[in-house]
Structure formats: C-alpha cells, structure tokens
Amino acid sequence: MKVVVIGGGFAGMAAGIALQERRHDVVLLERRGVLGGRATSFRDAVTGDDVDNGTHLMIGAYTATLDLVRRAGATDLLNPQENLKIEWVDDEGATVLDCPPLVAPLHLLAGLVGLRVPLRVKLQALRLGLAVRFGPTPVGLTLAEYFRRTGQGPAARRLLWDPLALAVVNESPERSAAVLFHRVYQESFLRDHRASRLVFLRRGWGVLLERLARYFEGRGGVLRRGTLVEAIEPEAGRAGGVRYVQRARQREELQTGRAPEPRLEPAEAVVSAIPAHALIPLLPEEWRGRPAFAALGRFGRSPIVSVEMWLDREVVDRPMLGLRGCEIEWVFDKGRLFGRRGAPQHLAFIVSAAYRSAPKKNVELVGAAEAALRRYFPAMAEAKIERTLVLREPDATFASTPELEALRPGPGTDVPGLFLAGDWTDTGLPATIEGAVRSGQRAAERVEALTGRGPGVVPDSAGPRSSSEGDAEP
Ligand SMILES: Cc1cc2nc3c(=O)[nH]c(=O)nc-3n(C[C@H](O)[C@H](O)[C@H](O)COP(=O)(O)OP(=O)(O)OC[C@H]3O[C@@H](n4cnc5c(N)ncnc54)[C@H](O)[C@@H]3O)c2cc1C
Helix, strand or coil: CCEEEEEECHHHHHHHHHHHCCCEEEEEEECCCCCCCCCEECCCCCCCCEEECCCCCCCCCCCCHHHHHHHHHHHEEEEEEECEEEEECCEEEEEEEEEECCCCCHHHHHHHHHCCCCHHHHHHHHHHHHHHHHHCCCCCEEEEHHHHHCCHHHHHHHHHHHHHHHHCCCCCCCEEEEEEEHHHHHHHHCCCCCCEEEECCCCHHHHHHHHHHHHHHHHHCCEECCCCEEEEEEEECCEEEEEECCCCCHHHHHCCCCCCCCCEEEEEEECCCCCCHHHHHHHHHHHHCCCCCCCHHCCCHHHHHHHEEECCCCCCCCCEECCCCCCCCEEEEEHHHHCCCCCCCEEEEEEEECCCCCCCCHHHHHHHHHHHHHHHHHHHHHHCEEEEEEEEEEEEEEEHHHHCCCCCCCCCCCCCCEECCCCCCCCCCCCCCCHHHHHHHHHHHHHHHHCCCCCCCCCCCCCCCCCCCCCCCC
C-alpha cells in the first residue's frame, strides 16, 4: 500500500519504519532540512560540538524507542547508566538517589534510604509509592491534588517530587494531569530496576535521527526533506494524498524569486505525525469540525529553555546535576556525556515549563546559569565563559492538563485513510520521545489493519540492512 507520512520527528520516523518493515511503499515528507523535530541537534560552527535543541533524556522504560534504535543498528549511540543515579546539589552539599540493582521496587527503596532528606519525607515517598502500586489511577486530578491526597508535604514536594514532575511532564504539578506522572512512575519504578535508569546519547539527537533515516531508506523508504505539506487532499470522502511544496535548496533557486510549484503526492493512506496545531491548517474546511479534529485547537503548549555554555576549564564534576533553589533546574556536562573530558567544558542547562524564563533576555538566562555555577562550584570563581548559546522551544510539549488528557485522540479518525500520530495523541504518556514512537507504531498498525494482514513486523532478513546493525543491547 502506498502511504504518505507527514513529519520527520520520532513519531513520523517510527511510523515510516514500521510501515516500511511491513513492506508498504512509504514516502515521508519533512518540512525542514534536519530530522527529529523537537528532538534534534546541530553542529556548532565555532566549537564543532553537537548541540541539542535542548538536552533530552530517555529511561530504560522507553521500550519502543530503544527497540527502534536497536533495529536501526544505532545502539552504539546510547549511553545508559548502569543503575538509576540522580544527584542534586543545594547549600548543604550534594545528595544522591543511588539505586542498587535489586528487584524493583526494592532498588528504589534502597536508594531512598540513602538520600539526604528528612525521615518524614522518606515515609511520605513510601506512601506515594504504595498509592501508585495499589491505589486507584488518579483520573481527572491534577498532580498537586494527587500529592495532597497521598500525604506529600511541602518538603517532599520541594525536595523530591516537583523537580521530578517538572522534568517528566514539563508542567507544574498545579496544572499537570496526575495520570501521566502515575503512568511514568509505574512503568519506570515498579517494573524492573533497569527501567528507571537514565539513558543519554553519546552524540546529538540529530545524529540518531540520521541513523534511523538511513535504516528507513535502506529498506526502500523515500524521505524528502525541505518538503512542506500544505494540505491533506480529500478524494471521494477519504484522504487521497497530500499537496506539498519542495522548498528551495540552492541559492540559485532562491534568487529566481519564483514561488515553488505545489505538487501532489497521491496515497492510499496518510499518517499525520505533526503537532496538533500544525495539523489544523492542513485539513479541508469540511473536516475540521469532525469529532477527531474538533479538539485540536485546545492543545496548549509548554516551553523549555536551554543555555549551552563552554568554560575554559572543568568546573562541574558530574554528568548531570539537579540545582536546587535555582531558576535553572539541571546542568549536564555534555562533553563528558559525549565522551570528552577537560577543557573547554561544554555544559547544558535546562528550565522546564519555562513560562517565566522564556520571555527573558538571553543575557539574563546566561546570568542565571552562571549564578547557579558560582553558588555551588567554587572552581567557577576562576573560570572564564568562552561561549554561550540560548535555545528557546516555545512549543516544547503540549500543556498536559487533566482536561486535555480527556481530549487526546487515538490513531484512527473518521476520515477513511487518515491516521494520527505524535506525542500529543492518546498514548497515556506525557509528551515524550517514547510517546511519539509508540504513537507512530500504533498508527502504522492501524494502516496495516486496512490491508487485513494483521500486525507483525517483517523479519529482519526481509530487506536491506544498515551497515552498522547488530550492535549489543544498551
Ligand atoms: C527542549 C526539549 C526537551 C525535551 N526533553 C525531553 C526528554 O528529556 N525526554 C523525552 O522523552 N522527551 C523530551 N522532549 C519532548 C520530545 O522532544 C517530544 O515529545 C518528541 O520529540 C515529539 O515527537 P513528534 O514526532 O511527536 O513531534 P515533532 O518532533 O514535533 O515532529 C514533527 C515533525 O513534523 C514536521 N512538520 C510539521 N509540520 C509539517 C508540514 N506541514 N509538512 C512537513 N513536515 C512538517 C516538523 O518539522 C517536525 O520535524 C523535549 C522536548 C524539547 C523541545
């Protein structure tokens, strides 16, 4: 079957690969020259380092994503922790959640025992764990309300849950849907101790996406970059393909000043793997009021702000550190994560749900990062900042409120031949890479159902393979 996939982020790549593995004819159209959408990277022209559009983490519970990476032969790019270890620093020094390799959730309990927080916070944390394990799913509640109902006091929230929740759902507990945190807690902390460990990349995210693209194209998939889809074309009441323009690639083309000619890509099925707000203008007027699309305009967006900083010496002595009481919540030593130590030290700072930080001037954001380093690292007194970059992602994730949770659509629509994927669809997960990948794979399964062949991946031997395939498990 001929399928067009719109969008070259994780959802689109996962859908495209799943369909290609099932031997459909897939054309994947991405408006930008680079792949990855909201999880991408570029090569910094000055330092030569990979710079992510914002530091992304995976966890061991990202089963679909890690399996996709394995199938594409890209596990050499993964940099997983042995066991879950998260460190924070505050004015009293560092504290660490260091979980040994015990059966879940004993690993978490052991980590909690060693954490430098008051005993009552540990007991409250235990109570939350029991509520997640044995209590009802908190449908319709905000996370703040769930914390209140499970007896989490201000110290437990400040020291443990709020920083974790912000990182997981990119929204304050007062606004975010409790079910998302609940689901992530279950999948990561309660199943297998390896599910909770953090998985970094050894290179920028764009590099991983290129490897996925190579795998997709190696199996016969067609990938067109710089291709802006302008409309999903109706044909006899179903999705009959897309109208797109190929953006100018060469300066000479730009200099002609001519608008690119719209082209038609006919298809038997279309998978939209773009954000909700980007889908609305592509729909014909007559479809916009349909139940599957009526809520698209209600998806709010939550920003993330990052500061990249290069220092003339090594100041931060860990790969990742929570910065308590600072505007900037986390710092990552990108050099160390990418396998390079010493000067210049490439650091990345991140602020989630950055509603207050995003409108600030670059100089203020860099100042906040510098202040955090001066507060917690004496070596910063001697250090010189060599270069900084500020990256804003105003639409980093959808704003995950309880009301919105009820509106997230599934992969099917009431337009025959049109399917939805993307982190914002009803995956049960927050806006994450894993949610995006699962959504893409689920949309592919729905397309497959049209053929009546049922699910199932064509065995690896069925098509050309990428040259680096066969790496070990992460
Ligand atoms: C700074 C930042 C930090 C994050 N941190 C994490 C993290 O630590 N862990 C985690 O799991 N998740 C994290 N996320 C969230 C994660 O990046 C997203 O959930 C995920 O990448 C979404 O993938 P997607 O494919 O659904 O959408 P997108 O990545 O948005 O992909 C959509 C693609 O469609 C393309 N497109 C749009 N319109 C058109 C059109 N008309 N024609 C053709 N192409 C089009 C876009 O260019 C884009 O490439 C973070 C996000 C940001 C921004």
